[in-house]
Amino acid sequence: MSQHESHNISPPRRRWSRRLPAARPLGLTALTLILGATGCTRFVQRTTGNVLVEHARSNGVPYVMASQELDLAYATGFSLATLIETFSRVGVNVSGTAIPLYVLAAFHAEQQNTFPNRLRYMRAIYAGNGPEAQDARTAERRGYVETAHLRYLAWQRAEQYFGPLGGKCPKMKDDVDNLLLTFGVLGGLLAVLDDANAMGVEGVPMDIAGKAARTTDCLDNEQWWGLPQAIKGAVWVSVPGAAPPGKSGWDQMNQAKAVGEKSGAFVAYVLEAMVAYSNGKIDLLKQSIRDFVKKSSGKKPPKTAAVMNELARQQLTVLSDMLWIEATGHGTPFNNLGKFPDDKDTAEDTSDLLP
Numbered sequence: 001m002s003q004h005e006s007h008n009i010s011p012p013r014r015r016w017s018r019r020l021p022a023a024r025p026l027g028l029t030a031l032t033l034i035l036g037a038t039g040c041t042r043f044v045q046r047t048t049g050n051v052l053v054e055h056a057r058s059n060g061v062p063y064v065m066a067s068q069e070l071d072l073a074y075a076t077g078f079s080l081a082t083l084i085e086t087f088s089r090v091g092v093n094v095s096g097t098a099i100p101l102y103v104l105a106a107f108h109a110e111q112q113n114t115f116p117n118r119l120r121y122m123r124a125i126y127a128g129n130g131p132e133a134q135d136a137r138t139a140e141r142r143g144y145v146e147t148a149h150l151r152y153l154a155w156q157r158a159e160q161y162f163g164p165l166g167g168k169c170p171k172m173k174d175d176v177d178n179l180l181l182t183f184g185v186l187g188g189l190l191a192v193l194d195d196a197n198a199m200g201v202e203g204v205p206m207d208i209a210g211k212a213a214r215t216t217d218c219l220d221n222e223q224w225w226g227l228p229q230a231i232k233g234a235v236w237v238s239v240p241g242a243a244p245p246g247k248s249g250w251d252q253m254n255q256a257k258a259v260g261e262k263s264g265a266f267v268a269y270v271l272e273a274m275v276a277y278s279n280g281k282i283d284l285l286k287q288s289i290r291d292f293v294k295k296s297s298g299k300k301p302p303k304t305a306a307v308m309n310e311l312a313r314q315q316l317t318v319l320s321d322m323l324w325i326e327a328t329g330h331g332t333p334f335n336n337l338g339k340f341p342d343d344k345d346t347a348e349d350t351s352d353l354l355p
Contacts (some may be wrong), residue, residue: 008148008171042090049087049094056084057097057176057195064100065179066303074111077104082121095160100183102157106150106190107311115318116141120323125327144198151191152204158184166211169218181215184225188212190232193238193274209235210242224260225305230268234275249275257291265295265305270315277319286323286340289316313337 010148026346060080064073081101117140122134155165162170162181165188172178188208195204216228233252236243243249253275257266269292276285292312293320319335320340321331339345 010061021062022138031316044088045087046092049090049092053084053087053092053094053097054078061097061100061176061179061290061306064104064307066140066306068301068310070307070314071108073307074104074108076100077106078108081105093161095157096180098157098160098179099154099180099187102150102154103183103187106147106154106187109143109146109150110319114140114147117143119318119321119331122322123329124326126325144194145201148194148202148204150200151187152202153193154184154187154209155191156210158187159351165215166207167216168288169299171193175223178220179224182219182227185212185215185219185231186227189235193278206239213242221256222259222263224303225263225265225308226256226304227271227308228256229253230256231261231272234271237275237279259297263298264299264301265308266292267305267312270312273316277322282323283332284321289320290338292316 003129042052042288049200060076064076067073077100080096084094084097084101117136121133121136121140124130124136128343158181159165162172162177162184165184172181189212191202191204192206192209192212213232219228221228230253233249233254233256235249236252238249245303250272253268253272257272260266260268269288273285274280276288296309296313317332317337320337323340324330324332333339
């Protein structure tokens with residue numbers, strides 16, 4: 001090799017002029033991104049949940065109470081209960097808002113399943129159809145299991161939200177909280193009664209009834225249409241030994257009706273009628289239904305109780321159907337709520353049933 005050629009040969013160049021830092025493992029980077037995204041998503045979900053739950057509590061509940069669309073109110077409870085509960089998974093306190101949703105869902109289930117099967121059972125008994133009566137009775141009891149479960153959930157959410165009930169009155173920050181507690185107490189009482197009709201399958205503690213009665217002392221009886229006093233009266237009649245000496249549950253419910261009438265709300269009539277039917281006081285049941293029809297006719301309900309008046313009418317119609325089916329085999333004729341088969345002025349129009 002010539003000297004000239006040797007000057008043209010360059011020394012081998014280094015591939016890197018300096019050493020680069022070691023690359024972060026791909027798995028660690030991905031995990032960091034995932035955790036960051038999960039934390040961000042959880043924050044967004046929790047924020048959304050807090051806004052939605054508070055909106056439902058402060059605006060949704062009063063809106064439903066002012067509505068006369070009972071089926072839509074039922075649908076609200078049935079459809080939103082699960083959605084609201086999902087936000088508890090991201091740290092949102094949903095217990096207060098869930099109370100009325102479970103109560104409404106239970107009334108919906110009652111109307112869709114429990115009561116229709118109760119009426120089917122009574123029609124089968126009237127017709128002497130034993131197998132049909134047995135099947136209907138079984139379906140009715142299954143319905144009571146469902147309603148007992150939903151109403152027990154309402155009571156449990158009330159205790160989560162307010163703390164243990166039946167002793168010291170819980171703190172309530174506004175009228176909505178007062179209403180939520182009223183719903184919780186109502187749910188507790190009805191859960192006990194439903195579980196009794198379901199032969200105790202749901203396992204609702206019987207002492208809830210007494211706790212519900214004591215908690216009514218924490219509620220504004222006039223503001224909530226006499227319902228707290230009616231609940232107390234229903235417990236005193238339904239639970240042996242619950243009434244204090246010298247006190248009458250029937251008197252409590254009668255007074256509760258008068259309180260509700262002043263504001264145009266008639267939900268207290270339902271509890272009196274239910275307890276009257278359960279205790280075989282058929283004359284009192286009939287009078288409750290008659291008085292409801294007479295006194296509620298043409299009277300505009302308060303905004304806070306519009307949906308409760310519709311609920312009262314629906315519940316009393318079912319009780320009327322029971323009396324009619326027992327006597328005639330069919331339910332209350334159209335537009336005849338408040339009239340009964342043994343009334344002298346009752347005349348059934350069957351012209352549309354003839355060929």
